[in-house]
Amino acid sequence: MKIRFGYVASALGLWDASPSKILTFTRYSKLSKHERMEKLKSITAQNLQHTKRILYYNIAHEIDLYRFSSSLVPLATHPEVMWDFITPFKNEWEEIGNIVQNFKLRVSFHPNQFTLFTSQREEVTINAVKDMEYHYKMLKAMNALDTGLINIHIGGAYGDKIKSINRFHQNLQKLPVEIKKHMTLENDDKTYDVRETLITCEKENIPMILDYHHYMANNVESDLPLYLPRIFETWNNVNNIPKVHISSPKSEQAYRSHADFVTLDFVLPFLKMAKELNQDFDIMIEAKQKNLAMHRLVDEIASIRGVKRISSSSVEW
Template identity: 50%
Template sequence: MILRFGYVSTALSLWEASPSRTLTFTNWKKLDHEERMNKLYSATERNLINTIRAIYFNLAHGIHVYRMSSSLVPLATHPEAKWDYITPFAHLFKEIGELVKKYSLRLSFHPSQYTLFTSEKEHITQNAIIDMMYHYQMLEAMGLEKEANINIHVGGAYGNKSDAINRFHHNFKQLDRSIQKRTTLENDDKTYTALETLQVCEQHSLPFVFDYHHHWANPGEESIEELLPKIYATWKQWKIPPKFHLSSPKSEKEFRAHADNVDIEFALPFIKSLQSYGKDADIMIEAKAKDKAALTFVEQLSSLRGFKRVDGGTIKI
C-alpha cells in the first residue's frame, strides 16, 4: 500500500513564499480607487505566484498532496469590496491547473471555521455560500473543479446538536449542486465526532476527511478500526484514496493546538491502523512547520521496519 503525505499552504523552506498576503478592509477603505486596485492586484498576483513556487517545490521534493491557501485573494468575499479577481490572473490560475494535471497532484482548499451550514442565522448561511462559491470559482479558473475538493466542518451545535444537524441538511442544499459535489466534511475536536460527521457525509453522499488529532480530542465511542471501512466507502464515488488529516498536540495543556511537528509516537497508532486496513491513503500534515514537518515525518516513518520511502512525501508499506 501507498501513503502519500502533504502539507498546508506555505512552503517554509522557500524565501518569502507566503500565499496569504492580505489587505484589511480597514486599510482598503483609506485608499482611493486606484490605490485599492493596485494593492489588491499586487497581493493576489504575489499569492498566486507563491502558490506556483510551492508547487514546483513540491515537485522537486516528491510531495504530491497540497492544500492551497484560502487567502489567495484579499477581500474576495467582502460585500463592499467586490472585484473581478479571476480575469486579470487567468494565466496564473491556468498555470496552477496545468501543473496539477500534468504531474497528477492532489490539491484542496479548506475554508475557515466560519464557513458553516448549521446556524439559525440566514446571513451566516449566505456568507458560507458566498465563501464556497469563491473557492469553487478559483478551482474553475484552474480547470480543477472536477478534481480538487473544498473541505469544511459540519459547524456548531448551538445547544442542540440534533437541530443543528437538521439545519445543516436544509442549509447545505442551498449550495449549488456542482459545489456540493466537490465538498468534503471533517470531524472536529470539540463538537461533531467522527461517526456523527460520517453520518452527515453518508446522507449527502459526501467524502469524509478523518482527522486523527480531532478524533483523539473528541473520540466518540468508535475506534479507528471500526470507522475505516465506512470512511473508505464514502470515497468510492471519487475513485481516489481517502484523505486524512494528521497533527499532534502542542502540549498537555494546549492539547487541541497543533505542534510544530508531528510526534511519531502519537501518530503511530493511526498509521498502524491504516497499515492493518491495507489500502492506499493520502495524509495532510497539519503541523506548524508545514513542509518541513511533512518531510521530517516521512523520514522518521521510513526508519521503521516495513516502511519504505519511495520519494520525498511517499511511503510504501
C-alpha cells in the same frame, strides 16, 4: 498500502514566499478608488506567484499533495468589495492549473471555521455559500475540478446537535450542486465527533476526511477501527483515494493546538490500524512547521521495519 504525504499552504525555507498576503478592509477603505484596485491586484499577483514557486518546490521534492491557501485573493468575499479576481489573472490561474495537471498534483482548499451550514441565521448560510463559491471559482479557473476538493466542518451545535445537524442538511440545499460535488467534511476537535460526521457524510453522499488529532481530542467513543472502513468507503464515488489529516498536540495543557512537528508515537497507532485495511490513502500534515514537519515524519515512518520509501514524500507498508 501506499501513503502519500503533503502539507498546507506555505513552504518554509523559501524566502519571502507567503501565498497568504492580505489587505484588510480598514486599509482598503483608506485608499482612493484607483489605488484600491491596484492594491487588490498587486497582492493577488504576489500570492499567485508565490503559489507557483511553492508548487515547483513540491515537484522538486516529489510532493503530490498540497492545500492551497484560502487567502490567495484579498477581500474576495467582502460584501463591499466583491471584485472580479478571475479575469485579470486568467493566465496565472491557467498556469497554476497546468502545473497541477502536468504533474498530477492533488490539491484542495480548507475555508475557515465561519464557513458553516448549521447556523439559525440566514446571513451566515448566505456567507457560507459565498465562501464555497469563491473557492470553487479558483478551482475552476485552474481547471482543477477533476480532483480539487473544498473541505469544511459541519459547524456549531448551538445547544442542540440533533436540530443543528438537521439544519445542516436543510441549509446545504442552498449550495449549488456543482459545488457540493467538490465538498468534503471533517470531524471536529470539540463538537461533531467521528461517528456524527460519518453519518452526516453518508446521508449527503459526501466524502469524509478523518482528522486523527481531532478524533483523539473529541473521542466520545473509542471505536475508530469500526468506523474507519466506512470512512474510507465514503470516497468510493469520487475520483480519488481517501485523505486523512494528521497533527500532534502542542502539549497536554493545549491538547487541541497543533504542535510544530508530528510525533511518530502519537500517529503510529492510527497507521497500524489503517494497515489492517490495506487501503491506499493520502495524509495531509497540519503541523506548524508545514513541509519541514512532513519531511521529518516521512523520514521516521520510513525507518520502521517493513516500510519501504518509494519517493521523497510517500511510503509503502
